[in-house]
Amino acid sequence: MAQKTLDPEYMPQLKMTQPVAQFGPFPSWYSKEGEHKIVSIDPMGHIPVEAFGKYLDKGFDIRPTIAVTKAHIDLPECKEAIREGRLAPDGAIMTQDGQSHITKVAMEPVWYLPGIAQRFEVTEQNLRESLFRETNMMYPELITRPDLKVFLPPVGGCTVYIWGDPKKIPDPDIELTVRVHDECNGSDVFGSDICTCRPYLTHAIEESIRTAQNGGTGVVIYYRKEGRALGEVTKYLVYNMRKRQEGGDRAEEYFNCTQHVAGVTDSRFQAIMPDPLHWLGITKIHKLISMSNMKYDAITASGIEVVERVPIPPELVPKDAAVEITAKVFEGYEGGGVYKVDEAMMSKVQGRDYDYRKTDIENAAAAGREALQGSGVAAKKQKV
Numbered sequence: 001m002a003q004k005t006l007d008p009e010y011m012p013q014l015k016m017t018q019p020v021a022q023f024g025p026f027p028s029w030y031s032k033e034g035e036h037k038i039v040s041i042d043p044m045g046h047i048p049v050e051a052f053g054k055y056l057d058k059g060f061d062i063r064p065t066i067a068v069t070k071a072h073i074d075l076p077e078c079k080e081a082i083r084e085g086r087l088a089p090d091g092a093i094m095t096q097d098g099q100s101h102i103t104k105v106a107m108e109p110v111w112y113l114p115g116i117a118q119r120f121e122v123t124e125q126n127l128r129e130s131l132f133r134e135t136n137m138m139y140p141e142l143i144t145r146p147d148l149k150v151f152l153p154p155v156g157g158c159t160v161y162i163w164g165d166p167k168k169i170p171d172p173d174i175e176l177t178v179r180v181h182d183e184c185n186g187s188d189v190f191g192s193d194i195c196t197c198r199p200y201l202t203h204a205i206e207e208s209i210r211t212a213q214n215g216g217t218g219v220v221i222y223y224r225k226e227g228r229a230l231g232e233v234t235k236y237l238v239y240n241m242r243k244r245q246e247g248g249d250r251a252e253e254y255f256n257c258t259q260h261v262a263g264v265t266d267s268r269f270q271a272i273m274p275d276p277l278h279w280l281g282i283t284k285i286h287k288l289i290s291m292s293n294m295k296y297d298a299i300t301a302s303g304i305e306v307v308e309r310v311p312i313p314p315e316l317v318p319k320d321a322a323v324e325i326t327a328k329v330f331e332g333y334e335g336g337g338v339y340k341v342d343e344a345m346m347s348k349v350q351g352r353d354y355d356y357r358k359t360d361i362e363n364a365a366a367a368g369r370e371a372l373q374g375s376g377v378a379a380k381k382q383k384v
């Protein structure tokens, strides 16, 4: 906008952008007796023409917040699963060369403030004031326009990946595998071995493919909640503290380190996490690929039945991620009989030593100071 490359008056051309698969409408899309199953997305966000046609005709600028498309995805772990005989290509769900066919749904958050307040068990006024304050007063309408009930928060949304026929998802008699995954760029994309994120994600994809091949569906929801929603900078600061602390990186200090750096052990909220599940019309999950007690509690509290919880297979846990999995199971994550953690293990399970020697850190700091002096930045600072 500042560079004037996008006309602020531009109206998007949405012809031929419609969803490639049909979803809903499901009973969960509508409020019942003051209870809202969906408060954080617009259930009609993918069908603006059908839902808001008369307003579009009047010239209102109404844009989709949900888009549905298809893709072929290609993951090295799926190819490995074929080589090792865990997956078999069938030409439909999975091709001979290991590609799988999916339907995917991108969702942006659309918050219905009275419903969000209800979920967080705060008053709408309290919610509005907090949002206003914590966004540096960027949205004065939160306070001045209580009649505007919807807010588009400047936070990340999610993407839903579906294996199998999406029409089968709402049928409780057809097997459904689900993982609700929170973004971890370091592991998901770049393969860091300090956590279980990517291996657990690819395990969920493998399970989803298998379920789809057996006539069911698999759903993986990928949320942009990097570093327990604290962000990657905080996450790396915590990594440094974990590796540098006296006694080294160990399970008993795993959550404490995040608490010391961020003031909380986790800033994700699961209260609105199940909304996309209700958008998909899910009432029963046969296999939940998650060990998180917080996610399980939120999903079941929202009225969805969960039959089985699947922990990450131990052989998939990366070497340096033993600290994480031990700490999480001790704190209440579901180990499913595969992981058993007692107090003694909390001090025993150790992570890799990154060799952050004191002399190295001091040398690096000294070199940094020297470089700054050379650049004149430090000198300028002193003058001020």
Ligand SMILES: [Zn+2]
Binding pocket: 184, 187, 188, 195, 196, 197, 198
């Ligand atoms: Zn991770």
